[in-house]
Amino acid sequence: MQLTKLIYQAGIIGCGGAGFPTHAKYNGTIETIIINGAECEPLLQTDRYLMRNKAGELIKAADMLLRETGAGGCVIALKASYTREIAALEEAIRSLGSDVRLHRLESFFPAGDEQTIVYEVTGKVVPPAGIPLNVGCVVNNVATLYGIYEAMEGRPFTQKYLTVTGEVKHPVIAKVPIGTPVGECLKLAGGPLLSDYVVVNGGPMMGKLMSKEEAESACVTKTMSGLIVLSTDSSIARRSEVTLKHMLNRAKSACIQCSFCSQLCPRALLGHPLEPHRIMRKLSSCRDLTEILDDRDVQNAALCCECGICEVYACPMGLQPRKVNSLLKGELARAGIRYQRTEGEWEPDPNRNMRKAPTARVASRAGVAAFEEIQIDELKEITPESSGTVRLALRQSIGAPSQPVIKDGERVEKGQLIAVCPEGSLGSALHASISGVAALEEQYLVIRP
Known part of the structure; x- marks a missing residue:
């Protein structure tokens, strides 16, 4: 094939x-x-x-x-x-x-x-x-x-391996059916050590923060790579509490134009024309983000990979250039402004090797150094046969959501095709991760054993 x-x-x-x-x-x-x-x-x-x-x-x-x-x-x-x-x-x-x-x-x-x-x-x-x-x-x-x-080997993509770590009793690698509730994954690690906590979906630098309540209703997706339980007082949680208005006001008033964000930006170090400090400077002269979308420096925000080096590691003022870039990317998309590529060879910054951010130091700046040295060898598993109800999002990838090919209330078997990529679209197929009775609920296919 x-x-x-x-x-x-x-x-x-x-x-x-x-x-x-x-x-x-x-x-x-x-x-x-x-x-x-x-x-x-x-x-x-x-x-x-x-x-x-x-x-x-x-x-x-x-x-x-x-x-x-x-x-x-x-x-x-x-x-x-x-x-x-x-x-x-x-x-x-x-x-x-x-x-x-x-x-x-x-x-x-x-x-x-x-x-x-x-x-x-x-x-x-x-x-x-x-x-x-x-x-x-x-x-x-x-x-x-x-x-x-x-x-x-003839097996479709129905199970995920995840790192479950942070403030849990026993950090583990979890192997679970796609659609498994996040709470069940945390139980595999002995459960959270805290009564009130947040959960990072992914890594501490680029992951998405979920409140305790959001985590309790979330389910494992194909792209989920890890779950990190942290205190609500952790630096990652505190950064997420900064309101949009406050973040923009701080960006306009407190940026000292040191340019550390640009000097340490991984994409800028590859020679890409992304200079976050210039974008922050442009903010000081506008009342609304839409006023500066025609500026070439601002349009370069489209090149940001949102790694977080600028705000977690580089900025001495605790500002958030990554979030500013993310907002600008959204505004540029809504305005129909696409990045205009230019031809030619690109050369990395000659100082690149000296400006790489060591992983251990990044972990320290992100406030998770206490967990960085934990070595995880134990695998804990929820098998499709022992799983409870799973909720599979129809949108698991970039592109169009998958389209169900089964009927509401239909019995499905593990590995069965239950949704397909729309013809002519970018997307992916979806298979049952457990056997049971399927139900279509908004943008999810729910399977109950």
């Missing part, structure tokens, strides 16, 4: 980011396949667990990608400090006679940013507003690669 068709039918999307449908990445001429094993967000260890315990499966899937795409090479990029993971992968490469090679990265954030990792591995800069395929590369993270292996 053609590779892209296999991936498409299994419903595989990027497991750790925005959820770009994986089959669409392989439409083009590919020189290098990069498997992202950097897992650069502090605290997250899901990909590390898979590299240690599923190394053979990962290398088999990588070999298949090489054969099917005709790419010139496949590289697994991971941090040099991941010694156990490196040992497991090297043994799998030797035993399988694979041509896959490893690339050892420094421990910095965001080493796993798609455009950053392309430069680290190949020395090529993805053009501003471009994609890795513009320089002959495709990037998938380790969990996505494992999903491809499962598809090779």
Whole structure:
């Protein structure tokens, strides 16, 4: 079966980011396949667990990608400090006679940013507003690669591996059916240590913060990579409490134009024309964001990857350039203003290597250093057979939501196709993660065992 068709039918999307449908990445001429094993967000260890315990499966899937795409090479990029993971992968490469090679990265954030990792591995800069395929590369993270292996074995994408850590009794790697309530995942880790808490969906730098109440109603999605329980008094929780009006007023009045946000911006260090301090300066002269959308510096906000280095690590005034950029990206989209790419070669900042943000220091600035050294080896599992009710969002990826192909009240079996990508649209298929009776509830398919 053609590779892209296999991936498409299994419903595989990027497991750790925005959820770009994986089959669409392989439409083009590919020189290098990069498997992202950097897992650069502090605290997250899901990909590390898979590299240690599923190394053979990962290398088999990588070999298949090489054969099917005709790419010139496949590289697994991971941090040099991941010694156990490196040992497991090297043994799998030797035993399988694979041509896959490893690339050892420094421990910095965001080493796993798609455009950053392309430069680290190949020395090529993805053009501003471009994609890795513009320089002959495709990037998938380790969990996505494992999903491809499962598809090779005839199993669609129905289960997720997650890091559950922070203020919990026993941090674990959880393996659960997609659609499992977040609360059930926290129970696998012994439950929260606090009576009142917040939960970060993802990593502490780029993850989405959920209140206790929001977490209790949330369910696992294909893109969820981790759950971090934190105090309501944590620095991450306090930053989220700043109102939009207050954030903008502070940006206008307190920015000292030190330019640290621009000097340390990972995209600016790749040579992209993104200078957050200039954007902050423009805010001081306007009453409303829409007044400055015609400014070229402001339009460069579209290049922001929202990694958070500018506000968590760089800014001495505690301002939030990332959130400003995020707001501007939304306003630019509503105004129909798209970033205008220019032709030419892009060169990284000559000081880039000296300005990389060490992961341990980033964890400290983010207020999660106490959990960074926890080594998680234990896997806890909720099997499809033992699961309770699951709620599967119809929109699991970038693009159009999936369209149900089953009837309300219909009995479905684990692995059965229950929703498809609309014809001619970017999206993904959705499969039942457990067996039971399905019901359509707004933008969810609910399956009760």
